[in-house]
Amino acid sequence: MNTLHGVDIPGPVYIYGASNPHNLSLAKEQYDVAGWVDDQRTGLYYGLPVIPRDRLCPEARVINCVCRTTEEREAVWHKIRSRNCEHLSLVSPRADVSPYARLAPGLYIQEGVVIQAGADICHNVTAHSGAMIGERVFVGEHSFVGPGTIICGRSRIEPCVYVGAGAI
Numbered sequence: 001m002n003t004l005h006g007v008d009i010p011g012p013v014y015i016y017g018a019s020n021p022h023n024l025s026l027a028k029e030q031y032d033v034a035g036w037v038d039d040q041r042t043g044l045y046y047g048l049p050v051i052p053r054d055r056l057c058p059e060a061r062v063i064n065c066v067c068r069t070t071e072e073r074e075a076v077w078h079k080i081r082s083r084n085c086e087h088l089s090l091v092s093p094r095a096d097v098s099p100y101a102r103l104a105p106g107l108y109i110q111e112g113v114v115i116q117a118g119a120d121i122c123h124n125v126t127a128h129s130g131a132m133i134g135e136r137v138f139v140g141e142h143s144f145v146g147p148g149t150i151i152c153g154r155s156r157i158e159p160c161v162y163v164g165a166g167a168i
C-alpha cells in the first residue's frame with residue numbers, strides 16, 4: 001500500500017515517461033513504484049518494467065513526468081484519463097510550498113521550487129528546479145514553468161503555456 005501525507009493510495013503506481021531516472025528516485029521517496037509507462041520504450045528501465053499505455057489497469061495510479069511540450073503533456077493527461085487511472089502529483093519534499101497555496105492533482109514540482117501563499121496551480125502543471133511562483137499567481141492546466149523562472153504575484157498564466165527557463 002502506498003501512502004501520501006498519511007493517506008492510503010491503493011493500487012500500483014507508475015511513472016509515465018521513461019526518460020529521466022531522477023523522476024524515479026524522487027517518486028520512490030513518496031510511492032512504491034511498480035514501473036514505467038511509455039509507448040516508445042520497452043523492457044526494463046533502471047530495473048523496473050516499462051509497459052505500454054494500453055496495458056495500464058484501471059486501478060493504477062500514474063505520475064505524469066512528460067515535459068517535452070505542453071501539448072504532449074496534455075495529450076498524456078488525456079491518455080491516462082482514457083484508461084480511468086488516477087493522476088498522482090509528484091512534489092519534491094525539497095520544494096517550498098505554502099500550505100495556503102491551492103494545488104490541483106497531477107502536478108510535477110521539482111526540488112527548489114517555491115510556491116507562495118494564495119497561488120493557484122491547476123492540474124497537470126510542471127514546475128522545474130528553482131522556479132518561483134509568487135503570491136496569488138494563477139497557473140493554468142498543462143502549463144510548464146521552466147527552471148529559474150520567476151512569476152511575480154497576481155500574475156495569470158493561461159492553460160498550456162510554456163514559460164521558458166529563467167523568464168521573469
